Amino acid sequence: MDQTLIAVLLMAVVTYLPRVVPMIFVRKRLESPFLRSFLYYVPYAALGAMTFPGILYSTGDLSSAIAGMSVALLLSFYGKGLLPVAVGAIAAVYAIQFFL
Amino acid sequence: MTFLKQKTSGAEPSRQTNSVGPVADFRSGLRKGIPIALGYIPVAFTFGVLAVNGGLSPWIAVVISLTNLTSAGQFAGTNLIIAGAPLLEITVTTFMINIRYLLMSLSLSQKIVPGTAILKRGIMAFGITDETFAVASLEQKDISFCYMLGLISCPYWGWAGGTALGALICSVLPPAVQNSMGIALYAMFIALLVPSAKQSRAALTVTLIAVAISSLLTWAPYLKQISSGWSIIITTVITCLCGALFFPREDV
Numbered sequence A: 001m002d003q004t005l006i007a008v009l010l011m012a013v014v015t016y017l018p019r020v021v022p023m024i025f026v027r028k029r030l031e032s033p034f035l036r037s038f039l040y041y042v043p044y045a046a047l048g049a050m051t052f053p054g055i056l057y058s059t060g061d062l063s064s065a066i067a068g069m070s071v072a073l074l075l076s077f078y079g080k081g082l083l084p085v086a087v088g089a090i091a092a093v094y095a096i097q098f099f100l
Numbered sequence B: 001m002t003f004l005k006q007k008t009s010g011a012e013p014s015r016q017t018n019s020v021g022p023v024a025d026f027r028s029g030l031r032k033g034i035p036i037a038l039g040y041i042p043v044a045f046t047f048g049v050l051a052v053n054g055g056l057s058p059w060i061a062v063v064i065s066l067t068n069l070t071s072a073g074q075f076a077g078t079n080l081i082i083a084g085a086p087l088l089e090i091t092v093t094t095f096m097i098n099i100r101y102l103l104m105s106l107s108l109s110q111k112i113v114p115g116t117a118i119l120k121r122g123i124m125a126f127g128i129t130d131e132t133f134a135v136a137s138l139e140q141k142d143i144s145f146c147y148m149l150g151l152i153s154c155p156y157w158g159w160a161g162g163t164a165l166g167a168l169i170c171s172v173l174p175p176a177v178q179n180s181m182g183i184a185l186y187a188m189f190i191a192l193l194v195p196s197a198k199q200s201r202a203a204l205t206v207t208l209i210a211v212a213i214s215s216l217l218t219w220a221p222y223l224k225q226i227s228s229g230w231s232i233i234i235t236t237v238i239t240c241l242c243g244a245l246f247f248p249r250e251d252v
Helices: A003-025 A033-040 A042-051 A062-077 A082-099 B002-016 B022-053 B058-068 B072-082 B087-098 B100-109 B118-126 B130-137 B145-169 B175-181 B184-199 B201-219 B228-246
Strands: none
Touching: A003 B058, A003 B072, A003 B087, A003 B100, A003 B118, A033 A042, A033 B100, A033 B228, A042 B100, A042 B130, A042 B184, A042 B201, A042 B228, A062 A082, A062 B175, A062 B184, A082 B022, A082 B175, A082 B184, B022 B058, B022 B072, B022 B130, B022 B145, B022 B175, B022 B184, B058 B072, B058 B145, B072 B087, B087 B100, B087 B228, B100 B130, B100 B228, B118 B145, B130 B145, B130 B184, B184 B201, B201 B228
């Protein structure tokens, strides 16, 4: 088989493994309150870590990134959904980059 | 005030009957997947362009997106393929970047509707990305197979379709468009986090701890040498330890 295809296959395997192993092997409700609390907070922790400071480097310059982030924070604070928040942030970045 | 009361009392029964079967679950997932898919398209487009510019054929680029369905891991792996790196290096690097899915999958395993068959869990696991995990794990209800299938659908085809477009058109998007679209997925993360942070002091504190630690790992001397993949894992583990210590949950 072609070397590239083998590489792609291996990548697919090592991407799927960490996704599937816990799903398949941890089918029971974990009883430890500590562990349950730990896992409960994973989305908040992972999302926080993935968002900041990564967002500051997502647009090519700091000022437009800060503008986009501020708009996203404001819109979501006032209860707007995923799509309006994303579109608002994109528009803010576009506007800042257009004027600077 | 009366109106508000009526509204809440009217919402109660509908809340109890809201999981009215597989079709409704699938639809609700499908709807929530649409913004994710839209966020994926420009990123996947960029991936398609990079892969083809690096000398891969368009169909290989699409196969990578169809089989990997991840951003950072497949970007890094593909770069190594293009650079002619040995298979072991490609595999290990991709795996390292994807280790964070272990934590996400473990967390999500506790939210799957009890009794879901192994095969179904295996299919659900394939669709775990940073974004689908975020949406699914912040749902109020348990996650059913049909909900997850719906949630995955649009992002999956958006990711593959965006890759195909980039691979075939093979010219970069105008920088202004590319730069402004770059913030889309981050903005969605914020839109997911803020409502919970507003409601719960624990969620807010945990999020802020994560932000502080990941800033430290990005900017502090020595610590900034840690790769971004590991930085997410380290931050998540430390933050969740703090959360479990300071805000233990009785009801989860």
